[in-house]
Structures are given as C-alpha cells and as structure tokens.
Amino acid sequence: MATAAEVSEYDTEELERQLGETRRELFNLRFQLATGQLDNFSRLNHVRKDIARMMTELRNREIAEAEGLAFEELPAHQAAARRRDEDKALGRSTTTASERRAAAKAEAEPVADEEPEEPEEPEEVIDEDELAEEVADDDGMAGADDLEDAEEKS
Numbered sequence: 001m002a003t004a005a006e007v008s009e010y011d012t013e014e015l016e017r018q019l020g021e022t023r024r025e026l027f028n029l030r031f032q033l034a035t036g037q038l039d040n041f042s043r044l045n046h047v048r049k050d051i052a053r054m055m056t057e058l059r060n061r062e063i064a065e066a067e068g069l070a071f072e073e074l075p076a077h078q079a080a081a082r083r084r085d086e087d088k089a090l091g092r093s094t095t096t097a098s099e100r101r102a103a104a105k106a107e108a109e110p111v112a113d114e115e116p117e118e119p120e121e122p123e124e125v126i127d128e129d130e131l132a133e134e135v136a137d138d139d140g141m142a143g144a145d146d147l148e149d150a151e152e153k154s
Contacts, residue, residue: 007053012061019054022047 002018010018026047032038086092 002050004053007057015054022050
C-alpha cells in the first residue's frame with residue numbers, strides 16, 4: 001500500500017502509470033469477489049484508498065499547474081520536504097510506529113537458538129512445621145486437627 005508521501009514522490013507519468021496498474025488490480029479483485037475466489041477482502045479497501053491517494057495527488061498537481069505553481073511549491077510537497085530535512089538533521093528514522101513496535105517485539109522475544117534462562121530458586125525455604133504454625137496463627141484458634149490438615153496439604 002502506498003502512503004501519501006510515497007505517492008507525492010512519483011513524477012506525473014509514473015503516477016499515471018501506477019494509477020492504471022492499481023485500477024487494473026481493483027478490477028481483478030472485483031472479478032475475484034464476484035466469482036467467489038477472493039481470499040483477502042480487506043485488499044479491496046486498500047486498493048481503493050491507493051487509487052484515491054493517486055487521484056488526489058494528480059488533482060493537486062493539476063490545480064498547481066493552473067495556478068502557475070511549480071511542483072516543489074505545492075504546500076504538501078513543501079511540508080514533506082521540510083519533515084524529511086528535519087528527520088535527517090535529527091537523525092530520526094523514517095519507519096512508522098507499527099514498524100518500530102514490531103521491531104521492539106521481535107527484540108523482546110527469545111531466539112530459538114538461545115537457551116531459556118532457568119528460574120531462580122527462592123532464597124528462603126519454609127519448613128513444613130513453620131508453615132503449619134503460621135497457618136495456626138492465621139486461623140487464630142487452630143486445634144491439633146487443623147495442624148495435621150495443614151501438614152497433609154503441604
């Protein structure tokens with residue numbers, strides 16, 4: 001799927017060629033939908049939005065040409081160029097938030113070749129007699145039968 005920034009970087013001829021290919025793809029997707037062969041229904045919406053982005057960019061260029069503005073003078077292109085320059089100056093990457101989240105998730109997952117760390121054993125080991133006494137203290141008035149039950153449970 002092409003983003004608006006990617007679409008704005010194409011020259012007009014390339015954009016028109018991409019628009020034609022994308023329209024053909026939409027036709028094929030509609031045909032697959034009608035014949036029951038379409039597996040990925042969300043692809044229809046993605047392709048429609050790509051076509052809309054391309055048509056919007058072509059229309060913006062047409063308006064700019066009618067007003068006598070150069071390609072680089074379009075407000076969207078100026079803002080995109082300014083953001084690219086700022087990103088380069090600040091050393092930012094051009095990855096999207098979802099790409100950064102996926103990379104962070106991949107780093108957090110253990111690699112199959114590495115051995116998983118063994119859980120550490122607790123430092124303090126409680127004796128069964130101490131546990132029975134604690135249970136008796138918690139219950140308040142625990143009798144001898146309750147102490148035997150606590151020992152059997154542990």
